[in-house]
Amino acid sequence: NAGVTQTPKFQVLKTGQSMTLQCAQDMNHNSMYWYRQDPGMGLRLIYYSASEGTTDKGEVPNGYNVSRLNKREFSLRLESAAPSQTSVYFCASSPGTGGGQPQHFGDGTRLSIL
């Protein structure tokens, strides 16, 4: 059982390039999330999808777009990468749309923007 799978694991981009981070879960979860993790900042929510067909902004959505492709897949797109977007990006999923559902995380994509 793979759980939450993120691709790629590492990526280096130049400023202004675009990129899509992929996330897929095989737990039949309804809700999915994208976070970024920066040193000393903890995990900050970028976007989430409470259920298939819906997406909402989190704490730090500027510079990002998302697509909930189907129930399994939730992608994060950087249209014009900036050095401030250098970070580790984590995708997570949770079983339902109700509050208090435990989130399950992937192992992250480490993104460097030069």
Add this chain to the structure above:
Amino acid sequence: GENVEQHPSTLSVQEGDSAVIKCTYSDSASNYFPWYKQELGKGPQLIIDIRSNVGEKKDQRIAVTLNKTAKHFSLHITETQPEDSAVYFCAASINPGYSTLTFGKGTMLLVSP
């Protein structure tokens, strides 16, 4: 919005000692409090959680306590082992409709043999 403060930022203990990490939250409507362990190069892994209708929960060497009046909750690890060394995050959720979480900034726990 919700704010979660976590202390200490680093904690060093000897193997066999206990470790305590504390978090405070700002919104009295918060009702779900998970704790995550993150090992180097990995994603956070849920280790224990507690809901606002419960004061304490235990799972082997790990326990979490919740004080709703004071708006703080704590993670207790007893008989620490070197493999407990990791970064620990607390989080809080206030939204009954969605499972969004606000995370603390993390505590790096180092357990020396």
